[in-house]
Amino acid sequence: MLSPYRLQWLNDSGELKVNKRCMIFLNIGRYVDDVLCDVVLIQACHILLGCPWQYDRNTFHDGRKNRYSLELNGKKYTLASLSPSQVFENQKRLREIMEKQRGEKKSELEGKEKKEGQELEKKERWSREREREINNLSKVVKEGLSDKKESFGERKEAKERKRRDFDDIFYEDIPNGLQPLHDIEQ
Template sequence: MNSKALDDPSQRENLFHFKCFIKDSVRSLIIDSGSCANVASMALVEFLKLPTTKHSTPYKLQWLSECGELRVHQQVMIKFKIGMYQDEVLCDVVPIQDCHVLLGRPWQHDRSTKHDGRTNKYSLVLNDHKYVLHHMSLSQVNDVYQTMSESKEKKKCEEEHVEAESQEEEERRKDHVLQTNQSHSSLPNSISFILHDYEDVFPKKLPSGLPPLRIIENQIDFVPGSQLPNKTAYRSNLEDTKELQSQVEELLNKGYVKESISPCVVPVLLVPKKYGTWCTCVDC
């Protein structure tokens, strides 16, 4: 190796940046000896739908979060490839933005890596094979950050677009609610919105027929030795009988009720109360 490469000042203040393959997709990787944990980006985990596990010893971070203290409680196994070097590392899931994977002291300790500070190269032995990892040039690093920055900007624009569409849809919905609920002008807007959202539960005209049969039907078993009630029905005057018959026929036509085939039908009588309401009397 020539002296120019050994005296390359571009690596004096740089971390180790590289591209790796994770699930056949190119991702950015950083090796930082100052990090006390191996870290995977939350965006990477969500995008590749990687399975996570609960952290054995959850902890809190401050410097990685822009919105205050952050609790790290998930881990993910990252399988990556750099050239011929293939490995898998258990990483903490953190919303970092500078890279997709950061290998810290745990990885360096477990792999007994050696770092050449002047050339910024890492060497290690895994499964009786020796590997030397070479860093990317500054132009390549800048290209990676440029790509990540454009990707973030595109994602931000898409999120803002979706949010704007959601706000427009919400405004249209509110306008529609206000227009369709003019008859309920005395009600607060919050109540009108709820009535609009659940207008299918309170239709102006009830549909005919009963709900479909459920998988589980309730059943009441007889007490052993009990006898079926067998009493004559109450008598009512002609006017009440006609009204009751009219209501029963209407319910039958709409399919809300049906004739019972049970051997223990209980007679039912509607009795008018003092203020014009009706009371249901059951002979049991």
Template sequence: MASNRMVDKLGLDNTPHLKPYAFHWLDDGNKVKFTKQVKLALTMGTYTDQVLCDVVPMDACHVLLGHPWQFDRNVIHRVQSNEYELIDKGKKLVPKPMEPSVVRSMGTTQGKAASMTMFASEQEVGEVIKEGGCVYLMVVKEVPSVGVKNAQLTALLREFEDVFPEDLPAGLPPIRGIEHQIDLIPGASLPNKAAYRCNPTETN
């Protein structure tokens, strides 16, 4: 599968799909129709190939090599080393995965709505399988933040850096000349009154 955003930005020529079909997202229940295909040039180290991909709107990645490509190349996934072994022109190839630092440097700043999720319940997965749909699973690894990148926020913190001490004081603040406190009458009972009545709208 290929992202429609990538296809549009690169100006790739797409062709009508020979056998259009619907794709079912598990997170929101919406269906996406596959109506276009695009041929992509693929390079992994010394391995070069051309792959015919279905064009679909997706934010997880730009290109997703699925089961058909793995079947045609007799791909084997080595889980412990996170390597893929494939057969190309009768030769066995093992492209090396990129280092985590390289992957982080290639990350984009594209935002995503907080409500969107790719998680699905066991019942949802079971219903899709019973209907004969395709189920794709993805493993996501969280990348820790590398610091503040907002130029305006950085400039603001630099302007008021004297307000933020490097070392926090030990204990409570010292006694001041004026203390904001409530003087209680010794022996007096604490007030115990009902709360002000509000309508449900005001309460919420």
């Protein structure tokens, strides 16, 4: 169990309380171990403090060769830095893995886009069918209205015929309004 402690040197905002630990699985070549690390919250991210595997084991660091030697469960391990060709191969393998993951995500996205495209196509088809139905309905309504227009036109013609029958009664130059009252009285 971790007994909480404080650190001040990590940032300018004051002391940080260290009260969490996590177990990290470490695998370097044939060396496999579980490492317990302290966790500190900082502004950008969390940070794992220290190299407990380096201090909790009987380790030796050769600074000139940049190697660590240690003993675990009766076996001796030497951890060396990677050669430039190993670094290149490692980066190449990581790049291939990343491209494969991107390809999988891309195919996933394409699958989603295809599915969304199919759904959109269904919606558009439904919309076109509704539009056709509305157009057909509006044609029916227009035909009904045109029938009424014809009957209205027929009524107008009937009125005109009746008016012509009484042409001798109606004057051509009928005033638009009534005469003022004072003209009538005089």
